[in-house]
Amino acid sequence: MLQSSVLFRYSLGGARLHLLLLTVVSWSLLRGAREGMVWGFIGGLALDFLSGLPMGTCAFTLTIAAYLASLGQLTIYRTSPLFAPGLALAISIVHDSILLTLLSFIGYAPAWAELLLRVAIPTAILGAFVMPLVQRGLTWLHRRTLPEEMEL
Amino acid sequence: MQRGGTLLFLLLFLSLAVMTLILDRSDRLQPVKSLVAQVSSPIQEVLTSAMGGLTDFRQLYVDMRACTAENEELQLMVDQLIIENVRLREAEIENVTLREQLNFKQANPSFELLSAQVIGRDPSNLAGYLIIDRGTDEGVAVGMPVLTHRGLAGRVTETAPHSAKVLLITDPSSAVNALIQESRATGVVQGRVGQGLTMRYIQQTEEIKPGDLVLTSGLGGNFPTRLIIGQVTGVTKKDVELFQEAEVRPSVDFGRLEMVMVLTSFEPIVFEEEQQVSQR
Numbered sequence: 001m002l003q004s005s006v007l008f009r010y011s012l013g014g015a016r017l018h019l020l021l022l023t024v025v026s027w028s029l030l031r032g033a034r035e036g037m038v039w040g041f042i043g044g045l046a047l048d049f050l051s052g053l054p055m056g057t058c059a060f061t062l063t064i065a066a067y068l069a070s071l072g073q074l075t076i077y078r079t080s081p082l083f084a085p086g087l088a089l090a091i092s093i094v095h096d097s098i099l100l101t102l103l104s105f106i107g108y109a110p111a112w113a114e115l116l117l118r119v120a121i122p123t124a125i126l127g128a129f130v131m132p133l134v135q136r137g138l139t140w141l142h143r144r145t146l147p148e149e150m151e152l
Numbered sequence: 153m154q155r156g157g158t159l160l161f162l163l164l165f166l167s168l169a170v171m172t173l174i175l176d177r178s179d180r181l182q183p184v185k186s187l188v189a190q191v192s193s194p195i196q197e198v199l200t201s202a203m204g205g206l207t208d209f210r211q212l213y214v215d216m217r218a219c220t221a222e223n224e225e226l227q228l229m230v231d232q233l234i235i236e237n238v239r240l241r242e243a244e245i246e247n248v249t250l251r252e253q254l255n256f257k258q259a260n261p262s263f264e265l266l267s268a269q270v271i272g273r274d275p276s277n278l279a280g281y282l283i284i285d286r287g288t289d290e291g292v293a294v295g296m297p298v299l300t301h302r303g304l305a306g307r308v309t310e311t312a313p314h315s316a317k318v319l320l321i322t323d324p325s326s327a328v329n330a331l332i333q334e335s336r337a338t339g340v341v342q343g344r345v346g347q348g349l350t351m352r353y354i355q356q357t358e359e360i361k362p363g364d365l366v367l368t369s370g371l372g373g374n375f376p377t378r379l380i381i382g383q384v385t386g387v388t389k390k391d392v393e394l395f396q397e398a399e400v401r402p403s404v405d406f407g408r409l410e411m412v413m414v415l416t417s418f419e420p421i422v423f424e425e426e427q428q429v430s431q432r
Contacts, residue, residue: 033158041165045172049188055181056173063165070158106177 016119020047021095022127022134024062025069025088029135030142033070040066057102065095081132088131092124249411256301256413264417265299266290270409271315280323280343280406282306286414287314295374295420298412303380303403304328304368305412307420316414321381322347322406329371330381332364332398341366341381341400347407349382349400356396360387366400373421 020043028036044059072087097120100112175181250267257265272283286292288311296308298318306326310317321328322343330341330351337358339351351366364384370377386399 034161037161037165041168044169048172048176049185054173055176055185056169056171059172060166060169063162063169067158067162106173 016123016126017130018092018095018123018127019134020044021062021065021092022088022131023138024066025091026084026131026135026138027142028066028069029072029084029087030138032073033067036066036070037063040064053103054106057099057106060102061095061099064098065091068094084135085128085131089124089128092127093120096120096123246411252301253411253413256299262417263415265413266292266416268292268298268316268412268414270412280306280320280326280347282318282320282409282412284316284318284412284414285314287312287316289313291416292316292414293416297375297379297415297418297420299379299415300404300409300412302405303382304375305404305406305409307374308414318412320406322349322402328375328381329369330366331369332358332360332384333367334364335359338369338371339395339398347402349402351384351398351400352395354396354398356389356391356394358396360384360396360398362386364398366398375420376415376418 024036024040024043027039040062041059044057044062045055047058047062048055068091069087072083093116096116100115100120172181253265253267257263266286268284268286270282271285273281282298282305284292284298292308292311294308294311298305298308304321306318306320306323308316309319319326320343321341324343324345326343328341329338331338332351332354335358337354337360339354341349341351344350349366354360362384366381366384368375368377368379368381380403382400382402384398385401387396388398389396
């Protein structure tokens with residue numbers, strides 16, 4: 001709702017904040033692939049209902065984004081403060097590229113170069129800057145919602 | 153193993169997404185979409201209007217600051233324009249005065265006139281004195297008549313290199329030989345306290361009436377002839393008196409005198425010297 005009704009108003013050049021993508025990426029890093037993909041799918045589906053794109057497109061791309069983000073759990077650099085922003089930047093570009101490819105397959109004719117240069121890359125850069133804030137918030141939520149560890 | 157499970161999970165969700173896409177392309181999801189839209193649109197409206205209000209408020213604040221800055225700028229401009237306006241108005245008034253003086257000069261080509269600005273007055277207001285910004289260095293001498301385009305104002309009584317004192321005709325110690333334009337009756341115009349004039353020593357047989365113009369007669373040699381002094385406003389005629397008198401309103405507005413002209417081409421006749429010369 002926020003993505004669709006609020007965040008679209010605020011743009012920095014061609015960049016818009018893709019809060020749902022950042023949330024999915026961050027959650028996947030925290031909770032792993034399965035949970036990330038679940039929320040990616042559900043969030044993507046919700047976004048499909050509210051956006052003008054065909055149903056399933058955002059669900060598809062966010063699911064893949066969640067999976068790719070979860071691979072970051074295995075790297076030794078995951079504790080670096082630049083890791084999450086860098087990952088968000090990369091996945092954002094991949095996400096938009098997959099979305100454009102999907103749209104091309106289903107009959108849309110997106111202007112690849114223009115959309116990538118003027119929208120996708122600026123959005124990815126903006127997302128990288130905002131990622132630490134999102135991650136901080138979700139880390140708090142992750143700790144609050146973690147199942148209690150069994151004491152042996 | 154776990155990795156294989158994750159990949160399976162991924163494939164499952166991707167398949168679901170593709171299925172959703174196919175169903176949507178074949179318009180089978182329309183009822184679901186309508187239902188979701190019915191639920192979400194009121195919420196979206198509330199969010200949009202709330203954010204709109206916030207945006208408007210933010211814009212209002214930005215606009216207010218811009219307006220304040222613009223207001224200050226405009227106020228400064230207004231102040232400058234007021235000053236400019238005053239300056240231009242003064243220039244306009246000066247222009248009118250100078251034009252009148254020029255017309256007077258053109259109407260009296262034999263007069264050599266020197267324009268001067270009034271830079272001081274008698275502070276007590278009891279004496280009719282002016283100080284002008286022309287003096288001996290500019291050719292002003294004692295005894296020279298001082299006029300405006302409206303008529304006679306006074307006479308130079310003291311000089312300095314760059315200034316001079318002028319005794320106005322309204323000063324009680326001033327006396328100007330005059331005549332009535334219509335009847336040619338002669339008399340002496342003397343100043344009165346309160347910037348008025350009285351014409352005295354008019355023969356009882358002369359006919360004078362209010363409205364008659366009073367001019368300099370040239371008698372006595374202190375002033376040139378035919379300079380306007382003023383207009384008769386009243387006549388006092390008593391049988392028991394030797395002479396009649398007339399109230400004269402001066403043609404010059406002495407209260408608003410800012411610029412005058414000194415008649416530099418006129419040399420007053422000094423009778424004492426003339427007598428001494430003739431006696432020799």
